[in-house]
Amino acid sequence: MSLTREIEPGHHHEPGGNSRAGQRPDTVPRRLFRDGNAGFWNPDDIDLTQDEADFAMLPADERRLIRVLIANLLAASESVHQDLQPFVTAVAAEGRRDDEAYLTQLLFEEAKHAQAIRTWFEAVGIGDDLPWFAESGAFRRRIFLEELSWSLYALTDDHSPAAQIRASVTHNHIVEGSLALTCYAAWGKICQSHGIFPGLGKIIQHIATDERRHVAWGTFTCRRHVAADDDNWTIVTLRTQELLPLATALITDMLTPVESGTPFGINTEALTTRVLARATRRLRSIAQARGRRVEEIDRDHSPMRVEDENVTARPGGDTVSQTVAPIKPQRWPPPPTTSSNSRYEPPAWETGLTGAPTGSE
Ligand SMILES: [Fe+2]
Numbered sequence: 001m002s003l004t005r006e007i008e009p010g011h012h013h014e015p016g017g018n019s020r021a022g023q024r025p026d027t028v029p030r031r032l033f034r035d036g037n038a039g040f041w042n043p044d045d046i047d048l049t050q051d052e053a054d055f056a057m058l059p060a061d062e063r064r065l066i067r068v069l070i071a072n073l074l075a076a077s078e079s080v081h082q083d084l085q086p087f088v089t090a091v092a093a094e095g096r097r098d099d100e101a102y103l104t105q106l107l108f109e110e111a112k113h114a115q116a117i118r119t120w121f122e123a124v125g126i127g128d129d130l131p132w133f134a135e136s137g138a139f140r141r142r143i144f145l146e147e148l149s150w151s152l153y154a155l156t157d158d159h160s161p162a163a164q165i166r167a168s169v170t171h172n173h174i175v176e177g178s179l180a181l182t183c184y185a186a187w188g189k190i191c192q193s194h195g196i197f198p199g200l201g202k203i204i205q206h207i208a209t210d211e212r213r214h215v216a217w218g219t220f221t222c223r224r225h226v227a228a229d230d231d232n233w234t235i236v237t238l239r240t241q242e243l244l245p246l247a248t249a250l251i252t253d254m255l256t257p258v259e260s261g262t263p264f265g266i267n268t269e270a271l272t273t274r275v276l277a278r279a280t281r282r283l284r285s286i287a288q289a290r291g292r293r294v295e296e297i298d299r300d301h302s303p304m305r306v307e308d309e310n311v312t313a314r315p316g317g318d319t320v321s322q323t324v325a326p327i328k329p330q331r332w333p334p335p336p337t338t339s340s341n342s343r344y345e346p347p348a349w350e351t352g353l354t355g356a357p358t359g360s361e
Contacts, residue, residue, distance in 0.1 A: 027298045028220040029102040032213045036105045041206045043116035048123035048199035055124040055197075062263040066190075067126060068254050069183050070117060070200075072140065073207075076180045077113040079144045080171060084110065086155035087167055093159050102217055109210045116203045123199070139250035147243060148175055161225040162235050169239040172218020173282055176211050178247040178275045181310075184208040186255070186271060190264045212307040219282050219303035223289035227297045230290055237283065244279060248272040278310045 025034075055063065084107050091099040121127045151170040154163050184204050191201035225232040255268045285306045289297050 027098045028301055028303060029096075029098040029217060031301060032217055032304070033098070033102045033105055036102075036109065036210070036213060039206075039209060043112060043119055043203065046116070046199050046202050048120060051120065051197045051199040052124050055126075058196075063126075065255070065263040065266075069186060070121065072250075072254060073180060073183050074114060074117040074121070075140065075144050076175050077110045077117065077207075079148050080175065081107060081110040081114055083149050083152040084171070086152055087164070087171070090155040090159040090164060099217075099221070106214050106217065109214070113207050113210070116207065120200055120203060137250070137253060139246060139253050143175065143179070143243075143246060143250060147246070161229065161232055165222055165225055165232055165235045166239050168218045168221045169236060170243060172215050172221070173240065173279065174243045174247050177215040177218065177282065178244065178279060179250060180211055181208065181215070181278070182251055182271050182275055183254075184211070185274070186264075186266055189266065194264065212311070213304075215282070216303040216307050219285050219306060220297070222286045223300075223303065224294055224297050226286055227289045227292045227294050233287065233290055236286055240279065240283060244276070248275055251275065281306050281310060 025031075055066070058066070084103065088100060088103045088107065091103060118127070147170050151163075151167040155167055184207065187200070187204045188208075191197050191204065222232075222236050226236060251272055252268055255266055255271070282303075285303055288302075
């Protein structure tokens with residue numbers, strides 16, 4: 001089944017806008033769309049009064065960490081909101097209306113996330129610090145202002161599966177799945193273990209739920225392209241290999257210990273290890289699509305189960321984590337790759353991922 005069909009004005013594949021063929025209730029993107037509708041939340045409904053008082057009582061190093069973490073979450077949401085539109089156009093051009101509907105919802109949710117985070121910043125009185133925290137740092141600039149923007153805007157003129165995979169891995173698996181969800185995990189630890197920031201805790205809980213759907217869509221999209229053409233598996237792994245060291249370097253940079261030690265007792269190495277374990281589960285899910293029919297992938301909801309597993313898995317306590325060696329910041333930059341068609345040489349941390357497809361999950 002070709003994934004590169006283009007729709008020209010007046011030559012739609014389906015007659016009219018009411019065709020049921022374009023809206024199938026059991027596909028992965030349609031299920032995600034329905035779940036998003038069911039989970040609607042409004043940032044303005046969240047009371048931030050206690051958060052303002054909690055922030056004022058914290059020592060300087062803990063306030064600094066909070067600024068950095070939340071500013072990076074804001075950078076991720078606003079970058080995706082700003083740059084995602086070409087992806088919507090690309091899937092619409094293929095007639096993938098379920099994906100178009102879901103990506104439109106994703107775009108809306110990113111705008112809502114940015115609104116919620118900006119409102120929190122203003123509520124605790126540090127809104128003026130946002131530009132510096134959001135724009136400083138080489139890793140942050142490289143990911144949000146270069147890799148994410150370039151990969152998404154490439155879809156303006158190039159709707160190919162290769163371009164979609166590079167954009168999805170960057171957006172869904174690195175920015176959302178690795179960086180954002182790690183920040184949410186750190187925040188969950190801060191809010192729950194210290195009994196502070198009840199408003200932000202609710203915001204983070206809502207955003208993290210939305211983000212897990214976003215990441216699941218990325219896994220589904222890569223699975224679909226890999227099922228259609230096995231050469232696309234190489235593109236998935238190469239793009240992941242390019243960016244994961246950069247993502248772990250940014251996490252380490254964000255959580256650099258201050259004089260009094262890492263605030264809130266956050267264990268940076270444990271967080272980066274968890275990032276790799278999560279990425280490994282997603283890659284394994286994508287690998288399991290190799291050799292399968294695209295129509296089967298469309299209705300296989302296992303990418304959502306992968307994200308559920310990523311929430312419940314004990315750090316370091318499952319077989320996936322045990323196969324992953326922590327990536328250190330000095331691994332960036334990664335070794336150069338020759339081209340997207342070059343034979344894929346799996347990195348050490350991916351050991352055990354490149355076996356034969358295992359079929360249905
Ligand atoms: Fe997202």
